[in-house]
Amino acid sequence: MPVINLWAKEGYLSTPDGNSIYFWGFAKEETGPALLPGPHIIAKQGETVTVNLFNTLSEPVSVFFPGQTAVMVEERPVQPQYINGRLKSFVNHAEPGGTVSYTFTPTHPGTFVYESGSSPHKQVPMGLYGALVVRPADYNPDVREYRTAYGAGTDTEFEREYLLITGEIDPQLHQAVEEGRPYLVNRYLPRYWTLNGRCAVDTMMMDDVDYLPHQPYGSMVMGQPGEKILMRYIGAGVDNHPLHPHGAHTRVIGKDGRLLRNGGTDLSYQRFTVLVGAGQTYDLIYRWEGLGFTPDNPIPTTLPNLRNMGIGDAGWTMWSGSPYFGVKGDIPVGVISYNEFGEYYFMLHSHEELQITNWGEFPGGMMTWIAIYPSLSPDIGVLK
Numbered sequence: 001m002p003v004i005n006l007w008a009k010e011g012y013l014s015t016p017d018g019n020s021i022y023f024w025g026f027a028k029e030e031t032g033p034a035l036l037p038g039p040h041i042i043a044k045q046g047e048t049v050t051v052n053l054f055n056t057l058s059e060p061v062s063v064f065f066p067g068q069t070a071v072m073v074e075e076r077p078v079q080p081q082y083i084n085g086r087l088k089s090f091v092n093h094a095e096p097g098g099t100v101s102y103t104f105t106p107t108h109p110g111t112f113v114y115e116s117g118s119s120p121h122k123q124v125p126m127g128l129y130g131a132l133v134v135r136p137a138d139y140n141p142d143v144r145e146y147r148t149a150y151g152a153g154t155d156t157e158f159e160r161e162y163l164l165i166t167g168e169i170d171p172q173l174h175q176a177v178e179e180g181r182p183y184l185v186n187r188y189l190p191r192y193w194t195l196n197g198r199c200a201v202d203t204m205m206m207d208d209v210d211y212l213p214h215q216p217y218g219s220m221v222m223g224q225p226g227e228k229i230l231m232r233y234i235g236a237g238v239d240n241h242p243l244h245p246h247g248a249h250t251r252v253i254g255k256d257g258r259l260l261r262n263g264g265t266d267l268s269y270q271r272f273t274v275l276v277g278a279g280q281t282y283d284l285i286y287r288w289e290g291l292g293f294t295p296d297n298p299i300p301t302t303l304p305n306l307r308n309m310g311i312g313d314a315g316w317t318m319w320s321g322s323p324y325f326g327v328k329g330d331i332p333v334g335v336i337s338y339n340e341f342g343e344y345y346f347m348l349h350s351h352e353e354l355q356i357t358n359w360g361e362f363p364g365g366m367m368t369w370i371a372i373y374p375s376l377s378p379d380i381g382v383l384k
């Protein structure tokens with residue numbers, strides 16, 4: 001039976017433009033850093049989960065599990081909490097310095113959000129949210145027909161899976177909370193947009209990089225041609241985001257933790273852009289098999305001559321002069337390819353293009369990449 005401890009704490013986020021932003025997040029342990037998003041909770045259909053919340057913040061905090069039924073506290077169903085006759089929390093909360101323990105048994109597989117149910121207009125954008133993934137009861141990662149999102153026979157097999165959790169940050173409102181001033185939603189104006197708690201280009205970095213102690217989760221999607229890559233989108237903020245990957249459409253197989261199938265009728269559908277609404281989740285399968293891909297020619301990597309890569313009247317080339325963002329230079333000696341391992345990159349981003357900036361600077365925000373490699377370790381793209 002999984003037991004998850006969440007410590008509601010304060011911390012500071014880093015953004016690629018050098019900013020440091022006060023936030024609230026869930027830590028895995030008392031001495032650990034607050035995390036954005038909170039730790040992934042991976043549960044199994046039919047197995048009871050216990051979540052212990054320890055509140056180190058200065059106001060009541062709770063954890064709300066949309067999509068889960070019969071969530072219990074002290075063997076009674078969770079109840080809304082009122083302070084001076086006003087609704088404070090959707091469910092039982094922990095007072096400052098206090099604790100509360102929730103138990104529930106997921107009845108069906110899927111992708112869900114968990115988030116604070118106390119003053120959610122403030123505490124959710126402040127960062128008190130995370131992902132709950134429920135595996136089907138017959139899940140077995142070592143047997144292909146049982147390595148599925150929704151159970152054997154549901155046509156939801158996958159080779160790799162990624163979680164992409166959207167969020168937004170209004171740094172001025174975060175500063176107001178840090179200084180003990182009210183979080184005024186009528187002043188809400190986000191300047192940063194996040195995937196898994198990071199802004200591009202940090203989204204491309206691997207998990208657990210040293211310089212982002214509060215933002216452990218990367219968003220780089222990696223796979224091989226022809227593989228079924230399961231992407232789980234979660235809208236954890238307060239705004240809606242039109243997300244799309246380049247390179248291929250996705251097949252939407254689940255919504256809000258429900259398989260798109262009615263008995264024998266397949267209700268899944270192809271989409272390029274999916275509007276991820278606040279509080280919604282989507283399960284999608286991405287499969288790249290384009291651009292002349294065949295099994296004996298996994299990724300055609302021949303690059304066009306530079307002069308054939310001109311764009312615009314001025315004849316600018318697509319080659320910026322930098323193999324990285326930032327400092328310009330010649331292509332390093334001996335390098336004949338921009339993609340070191342013959343991989344292809346496709347953008348995955350919010351199509352509301354203000355959201356792919358960091359306080360007005362492009363590139364940034366809600367953007368990451370999909371990298372398709374000729375071959376890749378089976379350990380990559382495993383959710384833990």
Ligand SMILES: [Cu+2]
Pocket residue numbers: 244246347349351
């Ligand atoms: Cu696009």
